[in-house]
Structures are given as structure tokens and as C-alpha cells.
Amino acid sequence: MSVTIRKIAVDLKLAVSTVSKALRDSHEISSETKQRVSDYASKLDYLPNPYASSLKKRRSCNIAVVLPEVADSFFSIAINGIESVAQEMGYHVMIYLTHEDSRREESILREFRSGRVDGVLMSVSGGSNHNGYVYSQCAKETPLVFFDRVCEDTHAVKVVTDDFESGYKAAEHLILKGCKRIGFLAMTGNLKIIENRLNGFRKALNDHGQEIDAGHLVYGTHDEQINFNILRGLLSETNRPDALVGSVEKITTQAYSVCNELNLLIPNHIKIVAFSSTQIATLLNPSLTTITQPAYEMGKTAAHLLFKILEKKKIDVDRVEVLPSILIERNSSR
Amino acid sequence: MSVTIRKIAVDLKLAVSTVSKALRDSHEISSETKQRVSDYASKLDYLPNPYASSLKKRRSCNIAVVLPEVADSFFSIAINGIESVAQEMGYHVMIYLTHEDSRREESILREFRSGRVDGVLMSVSGGSNHNGYVYSQCAKETPLVFFDRVCEDTHAVKVVTDDFESGYKAAEHLILKGCKRIGFLAMTGNLKIIENRLNGFRKALNDHGQEIDAGHLVYGTHDEQINFNILRGLLSETNRPDALVGSVEKITTQAYSVCNELNLLIPNHIKIVAFSSTQIATLLNPSLTTITQPAYEMGKTAAHLLFKILEKKKIDVDRVEVLPSILIERNSSR
Numbered sequence: 001m002s003v004t005i006r007k008i009a010v011d012l013k014l015a016v017s018t019v020s021k022a023l024r025d026s027h028e029i030s031s032e033t034k035q036r037v038s039d040y041a042s043k044l045d046y047l048p049n050p051y052a053s054s055l056k057k058r059r060s061c062n063i064a065v066v067l068p069e070v071a072d073s074f075f076s077i078a079i080n081g082i083e084s085v086a087q088e089m090g091y092h093v094m095i096y097l098t099h100e101d102s103r104r105e106e107s108i109l110r111e112f113r114s115g116r117v118d119g120v121l122m123s124v125s126g127g128s129n130h131n132g133y134v135y136s137q138c139a140k141e142t143p144l145v146f147f148d149r150v151c152e153d154t155h156a157v158k159v160v161t162d163d164f165e166s167g168y169k170a171a172e173h174l175i176l177k178g179c180k181r182i183g184f185l186a187m188t189g190n191l192k193i194i195e196n197r198l199n200g201f202r203k204a205l206n207d208h209g210q211e212i213d214a215g216h217l218v219y220g221t222h223d224e225q226i227n228f229n230i231l232r233g234l235l236s237e238t239n240r241p242d243a244l245v246g247s248v249e250k251i252t253t254q255a256y257s258v259c260n261e262l263n264l265l266i267p268n269h270i271k272i273v274a275f276s277s278t279q280i281a282t283l284l285n286p287s288l289t290t291i292t293q294p295a296y297e298m299g300k301t302a303a304h305l306l307f308k309i310l311e312k313k314k315i316d317v318d319r320v321e322v323l324p325s326i327l328i329e330r331n332s333s334r
Numbered sequence: 335m336s337v338t339i340r341k342i343a344v345d346l347k348l349a350v351s352t353v354s355k356a357l358r359d360s361h362e363i364s365s366e367t368k369q370r371v372s373d374y375a376s377k378l379d380y381l382p383n384p385y386a387s388s389l390k391k392r393r394s395c396n397i398a399v400v401l402p403e404v405a406d407s408f409f410s411i412a413i414n415g416i417e418s419v420a421q422e423m424g425y426h427v428m429i430y431l432t433h434e435d436s437r438r439e440e441s442i443l444r445e446f447r448s449g450r451v452d453g454v455l456m457s458v459s460g461g462s463n464h465n466g467y468v469y470s471q472c473a474k475e476t477p478l479v480f481f482d483r484v485c486e487d488t489h490a491v492k493v494v495t496d497d498f499e500s501g502y503k504a505a506e507h508l509i510l511k512g513c514k515r516i517g518f519l520a521m522t523g524n525l526k527i528i529e530n531r532l533n534g535f536r537k538a539l540n541d542h543g544q545e546i547d548a549g550h551l552v553y554g555t556h557d558e559q560i561n562f563n564i565l566r567g568l569l570s571e572t573n574r575p576d577a578l579v580g581s582v583e584k585i586t587t588q589a590y591s592v593c594n595e596l597n598l599l600i601p602n603h604i605k606i607v608a609f610s611s612t613q614i615a616t617l618l619n620p621s622l623t624t625i626t627q628p629a630y631e632m633g634k635t636a637a638h639l640l641f642k643i644l645e646k647k648k649i650d651v652d653r654v655e656v657l658p659s660i661l662i663e664r665n666s667s668r
Contacts (some may be wrong), residue, residue: 059609070410071407071410071411071414075404076404077405079404079405080403080404080431083429092450093428093429093430094396094427094428094429095413095428095429096426096427097413097414097417116426206442282591283587283617283618284618284619285618287621302538
């Protein structure tokens, strides 16, 4: 970092501004001078400061990825998809974790207003506050694409799977297996995707003349111990569910542990279908029937759309890209 | 982003340089003027461009985390540890994935020379080329801290667990369980940590009057299909191992699948101990006995050390911080 434009200017006996313009390929500088400057700069192994040139171009070449957490296979696979596109485009990926805390999410988004990043990809937190206003403010100032967990009220491009339909599919699969008392493991918080999954689930039950027992709809939290207690309560009842739909991966693996503890055999005593990426599903015993979202593809698609916006290509600001999720039957529902 | 220093200057009838200095709390400006500028800037909701101020301060307030992959529980937990420290220090975390490709790793590190980041935390790739020279170059120009996978030849602070001792512990645990033909699942590539684990493993066998059958030391790759074939070969032999030590998480879960396929019961027919973070270990069936590295603590420690260097605190450039890893016995070796 010791070679500066100043040194090049002094050594070549040129003005600093001439060197600077030559390196930026300005039309004001003769091609002969440009060649001299460029040759000498390569000889010295000169690298321009990226943030100096970002000030000129008003671009940082950084994009932000705002996620609830990274130790979750959906998000970590999605990051791979995003990173593959960013790398190709010469952009850098900054990761911000909200840990499902809406205040933290708000302060992260406020920072972007200062121009640290050129665009934002985000999956909203399931925290207690609704940050709709904050998302809208952010989207006004910095191109923003939501993926997976979106805020429907915000004018921004969205990449999702059809959660209503997926919830419907999960319930119908269990109904066709003969299940009569299907429970649903939801999550507390303001997550629209959980609500949509639950609504699809209810519709399937309805269409098949069933309904959910009020006590069989439970809401998990981000505290493992609380979830264990909730699940123990649910699965110890005499009238306990004969099947479960897990709306997120974490609470489903916790349900496996509780079944194990209570000697409930999966799938004999209780069948399970869950929203999950495949990685963990095949490792569980019995392997888990899943509604699987195309995590890598969702990350990639969201990043592609963001770069289209950054390249000023015309995209409808309310565009919603729906990628299909699939039900993969494994041993937990056989 | 529409409010600039220029606008503030025009509105307050001050020189641009005066406003700029006032906002930087320069001693050249009277406190009265500073107050006026600061009040007006807050009224307009003015935010300084972070990269403009980074040019002045020669700091970007970004740190890079360079990892082989993110869809691995060790690394994703380590990111959480790193991020918790960075957040506290007001720094931003940029994630770069090498995908175990040494050329890609090299080009990522070369980019840092331009000052995009203030410091680098990295776990080296297991690619085919040895990037020792590249790491040393990078460390000369940007503060660098290695964690987990380190390059021993590079003068840089390192945060590791004692891999030799951990390999020893894993083998001894199985020997004490009565195993006589213990295999080792290594990985191809230039990873010193795998070599250290293997050396510790060999030493334990030696100390107990055993040695590894040459055919029972296999090298996995990053191709799942190839690994399945290697593992099928290993576990179909008549003289197959009665125990395995898995040097990384991925090949161990693949070994589980192959055991399942070949109807080999764990732990009855074959016992398994593996290097792994706990998350997946408890989900496997049977649950996996692990040598567990303190991933979160390693990330946190590495980040703390990097910030000490950034704050110009005196740290021995070759300091090696060794965090203990622990053997957690579960059902796969009972």
C-alpha cells in the first residue's frame, strides 16, 4: 500500500491530477501519457484504493446480506448461492446477523443509509417489533431484495416459495397417510411465512373434513429449554397428535429429541413432516420427510435480481419471484 | 444520501472545509461553530459517507473472514463468535468463501492489498496448491489472524485446538473400548490439521502396541460420490475396521450412510468417533461421539486478537492461542 498516485506523479514528473486522470482513462489525457502511467503503475504494482474510486463512482462494490442467523442450513446454503453470483460480478458480500432481534435489525439497516453498501439482500427477523417502516426507508435509499422471509407491505422485489401451498401439501400428505390428529409447530413472532404455512395447513384439513385441535397448535420460541417443555406437554397428552408439521427446522429436531425421550416411535406412533433443507433431513433417524425450499437457487435468484437493479435494468419494484418447493417423502412419514 | 457537506456549508454560509472540520471535531474550529454545524446536520439527518471518512482515517471498519465454506457447522458457529465481537467494536464483517480452491483463495487475498478491509481472519483452504507465500504477503500488508486451519510457516497470530492431542484422545478412547482395527478417515489436500490429527492417532496406537492397517487409512475428497465409493470399499472388506476416527464432519456423516446401506450397526459392528461440532452430532442416530472444538470461542478469540492488533496493542506476531477441545462420549462408541 506504499505506492501512491503521488509517488507515480513525482517519479514521472507529472501532475498528480494527470496521473489520476490517466489511471481513470480520462479523455483529457493523451494516449501516450496514459500508456506511460499505466506501464509505470504496473511496474510498481500499484493498486488503487477501492474506497477512493468508490467515492468517484459512488459505488462501494459491496452488497449486504442481512439474515436472522447463519447456523441454519437454509441460510448457509443461500449464502453460497448469493456469494457465487457476487463473486462473478466482482462484488463483495457483507454478512449481518440480526439474531431475530428487531432492534438490532433496525440499527443494521440504518447504517446502510450512509452508502457502505450498494444493495441489500435480506430475510427479515422474527423479532417482536414490526420493522415495516424501517424496511421501506431502507428500500427507498438502497436497492433491496427480500428472500424467503419477506415484508409484504414493503415495495421491494421478493424471492419466495409458495408457503401457503407448501403448508397445504404437508398436511395433505399426512391426511392421505391416515393421520387424524395433526399438530402444527409454529413459531412466535411476526413471521408472515409461518402464518402462510399455517393457513395452507388449515385449508388442507378443512378440504378433508378435519380441523386442528386448539391444543395441537403450539408456538415455539428461540429458547431451546422452553421449546422442550412445550413439546413435552404436547406429546405427553393422552389425546396427543398422531402427526406433526414442523414450520421450521429447529423446532422439528427438538421434537425428534422429545419423541426419543418419551419413547414415541417415528413414524409408527407419530409421523412428522417439516420445512427443512435436505442436509439435516437425511442425517436424522428416521430420515425426515421435508418440504424443501431451493435454498441455493433462492440465494442466486435474489442476487441476480439485485444486480439487475444495480445495473439500472427495468424491474417492477413489486416483482415477486416464486420458486417451487418440493415434498420429499422419507422415513418419518412412511 | 442527498444531504452533503456542501449543502450544510451553503445553508449555514460557511466554507465546505469549515463544515468538514467541524464535523470531525477539529481543534481549528470554535466550539460555537461546531455546535451550529452539528445541530444543523442532525436536523437534516446528515450521514457522513463511511468511505470518505475511511480515506481520511485510512480505515474501512471492515474485516474479512475467509473460509473454505459456510455450510459447515464449525464455520457457521465460528462466524457467530466473530460477528459478536465485530458488532461490539463497530466493525463490519465481509465473508469470502474459497470452496477449498487455492487459486480462488489467492485471488481473494490479493484483493485485500488494496485496503478494502482493515484486517483478515482466515481458515486456510485444503486446495491442491500451497499458498504459504500468498498468506505471508497478505500478512505483511494487512493484520491477519488464522483460526482452526492455519499455515504454520506464516508469521501471524493463530488460534487453534491441539489437533495432535485430540487425534490421540480419539484413538485411545476406541482402544479402551476394545477396538483392534481402527481406521482413519483423512482428507486429501494440504491440511496440516488433518496431518496433526493423524499423527496423534498413530502415536496412541503405537503407545498401545497397535498400528494402522495401511488399507484402513483412506483419504476423502470434496466429491460426495467418490467418498461413498471409497467408504463402501473400506467397509465391505472381510478384514474391515471395527472402529473409525473421522477427521472432519462431512466424511463422517457419509460413513454413517454407508454403514446404513451395508447393514453395519453402529456401535455394535463398528464404533465411530469424529471431529465435529455438537449440533449435527446429537441429531445423528446413533448420536455421535465427538472431539468437539469450541467453534464459537475460537471465532471470538480470533476476532479479539485481531482487534488488539488493529488497536496497535503489542502482540507477539507468532502467538499461538491453543483452546482445548473435548471428547464427548455418545452412543456411536458405547
